[in-house]
Amino acid sequence: MPIVNLKRMFRTGFLNFTRNGLVSLSSVLVMTIALSVLSGVLLFEHVLESTLHTVEQRVDVSTYFVPGAKEEAILALKDTVSALPEVESVSYTSEKDALADFRARHADDQTTLQALDELDKNPIGAMLNIKARDISQYGSISAFFDDASTLDSSAHSIIDHVDYNKNKAEIDAIQGIMSKGRTLGIIVVLVLMLLSVVVTFNTIRLAIYFSREEISVMRLVGASRGHVQGPFIVEGAFYGFVATIVTVILFVPITYWFGRNMTDFFGGINLFTYYLTHIYQFAPILLVFGTGLGALSSVLAARKYLRV
Amino acid sequence: MIYFNGVKKQYPKGSVALEDITLAIQPGEFVSIVGHSGAGKTTLIKLIIAEEEPTEGTVFFESLDVNRMRGRDLTHLRRRIGTVFQDFKLLSNKTAYENIAFAMEAAGKSDAEIAADVPHVLDLVDLLEKKGHFPGQLSGGEKQRLAIARAIINQPEVIIADEPTGNLDPINTYEIVQILKKINDLGTTIILTTHNRGVVDAVGKRVITLEKGRIARDDKDGKYMI
Numbered sequence: 001m002p003i004v005n006l007k008r009m010f011r012t013g014f015l016n017f018t019r020n021g022l023v024s025l026s027s028v029l030v031m032t033i034a035l036s037v038l039s040g041v042l043l044f045e046h047v048l049e050s051t052l053h054t055v056e057q058r059v060d061v062s063t064y065f066v067p068g069a070k071e072e073a074i075l076a077l078k079d080t081v082s083a084l085p086e087v088e089s090v091s092y093t094s095e096k097d098a099l100a101d102f103r104a105r106h107a108d109d110q111t112t113l114q115a116l117d118e119l120d121k122n123p124i125g126a127m128l129n130i131k132a133r134d135i136s137q138y139g140s141i142s143a144f145f146d147d148a149s150t151l152d153s154s155a156h157s158i159i160d161h162v163d164y165n166k167n168k169a170e171i172d173a174i175q176g177i178m179s180k181g182r183t184l185g186i187i188v189v190l191v192l193m194l195l196s197v198v199v200t201f202n203t204i205r206l207a208i209y210f211s212r213e214e215i216s217v218m219r220l221v222g223a224s225r226g227h228v229q230g231p232f233i234v235e236g237a238f239y240g241f242v243a244t245i246v247t248v249i250l251f252v253p254i255t256y257w258f259g260r261n262m263t264d265f266f267g268g269i270n271l272f273t274y275y276l277t278h279i280y281q282f283a284p285i286l287l288v289f290g291t292g293l294g295a296l297s298s299v300l301a302a303r304k305y306l307r308v
Numbered sequence: 309m310i311y312f313n314g315v316k317k318q319y320p321k322g323s324v325a326l327e328d329i330t331l332a333i334q335p336g337e338f339v340s341i342v343g344h345s346g347a348g349k350t351t352l353i354k355l356i357i358a359e360e361e362p363t364e365g366t367v368f369f370e371s372l373d374v375n376r377m378r379g380r381d382l383t384h385l386r387r388r389i390g391t392v393f394q395d396f397k398l399l400s401n402k403t404a405y406e407n408i409a410f411a412m413e414a415a416g417k418s419d420a421e422i423a424a425d426v427p428h429v430l431d432l433v434d435l436l437e438k439k440g441h442f443p444g445q446l447s448g449g450e451k452q453r454l455a456i457a458r459a460i461i462n463q464p465e466v467i468i469a470d471e472p473t474g475n476l477d478p479i480n481t482y483e484i485v486q487i488l489k490k491i492n493d494l495g496t497t498i499i500l501t502t503h504n505r506g507v508v509d510a511v512g513k514r515v516i517t518l519e520k521g522r523i524a525r526d527d528k529d530g531k532y533m534i
Contacts, residue, residue, distance in 0.1 A: 008413055019401045217397045220357060221458065222387035223414035224380065 013234025034196035236298030240290030315365035390459030449480030
């Protein structure tokens with residue numbers, strides 16, 4: 001397309017946008033709502049993912065060793081477990097550290113501490129704390145310890161117990177919630193996005209419906225389809241552009257309020273800080289979505305009236 | 309220049325708008341098409357600009373079968389024909405200047421040509437002082453003069469005026485007829501539909517009379533006779 005036509009298309013589209021005041025205002029308003037839904041969805045996704053990630057981080061499997069088990073044997077087992085593909089990290093707590101932790105936890109419980117002092121040797125064994133790459137892999141890690149073929153008898157003899165079976169119900173429940181949470185999140189996102197697209201498309205279709213007479217006149221005076229359609233596409237894209245600016249500004253006070261009042265509710269996630277630090281990611285997504293939706297809606301809506 | 313060969317136009321609900329129309333319009337002619345409301349005048353015009361398709365027969369613009377034309381070819385044909393309508397069909401959100409500039413832009417004219425020609429044609433129809441007015445701010449006569457200015461700006465070979473004086477008072481009607489005569493004197497073919505006796509008699513050129521969709525009379529130096 002020659003530059004001069006492109007220039008005319010933008011000039012006419014912009015003029016139409018400014019002259020069709022009320023229609024432009026209502027279209028921008030509807031698109032702002034659509035983009036706000038999109039922004040809300042993006043923030044919701046972040047909160048959901050962060051919350052699920054935090055929960056996931058809290059899940060682990062601990063292997064407790066019998067008191068007096070040799071440290072070299074435990075560290076050898078640690079190396080073996082660390083090499084498993086499902087394992088993300090393994091941390092070792094020695095008998096001495098485990099005892100210190102126990103004392104710290106029961107600092108207010110003098111009876112227990114006195115009873116501990118009565119004993120002539122440390123009754124608390126060492127421990128390996130294992131984190132899996134994925135929550136679904138804890139089962140197979142636990143099975144590794146139970147399976148006689150994977151460990152030699154000396155290793156088995158020093159393991160007191162693995163707490164997976166005790167936590168199994170909780171881990172399964174968390175896994176279920178996370179899986180449902182993600183599915184629900186995707187469904188909510190899709191439904192809201194679909195509603196936004198349908199409402200925006202219909203608003204722009206209505207705006208172009210008011211121009212149907214003009215479109216047929218343009219065709220009758222010899223204007224090509226592109227010449228008629230171009231300014232409408234620019235106008236539609238302009239709705240998206242202005243709505244993006246409005247939405248980005250609008251979400252500053254909204255996230256500020258959430259940041260001030262709802263940070264604890266969201267598990268420590270400050271939406272305001274998150275929004276400000278990720279605004280350069282939000283704005284292009286909204287801009288592409290807004291201008292794209294506006295332009296595409298205009299193309300589809302104007303096409304009907306171009307058949308003259 | 310324009311040829312109708314055995315044209316029939318029947319609308320989907322069964323009403324026959326035109327039947328057995330065969331006629332030829334030569335370059336430079338001023339043809340008035342007259343008839344009562346519903347006689348088929350507007351349908352005849354719509355067939356020339358391919359806004360409607362004939363049920364039977366063919367319509368030719370020179371050697372081009374207009375109803376077989378699509379897309380770019382049809383756009384180019386319409387640029388060779390200027391149209392003026394009873395309801396003006398101006399672009400309401402464009403100023404008088406922009407309405408005319410739009411037709412030039414559609415024809416691919418440069419910005420320099422537009423800047424030079426638009427004021428000239430606005431002056432010709434006595435609207436230069438109102439170039440910044442929107443159609444809603446103009447009177448009926450001014451709107452029609454603007455529509456004529458838009459129709460002639462690309463120097464078309466034919467001007468089709470469908471009841472151009474239907475909404476105008478006698479003084480504005482007289483002005484419009486004089487403008488159309490002047491355009492015809494400069495060599496442009498004019499096809500005018502009307503049921504205004506005064507207009508037809510003032511033109512005093514070829515008159516085709518339609519009755520119930522058929523050609524009832526075709527007089528070279530016609531008078532309005534219904």
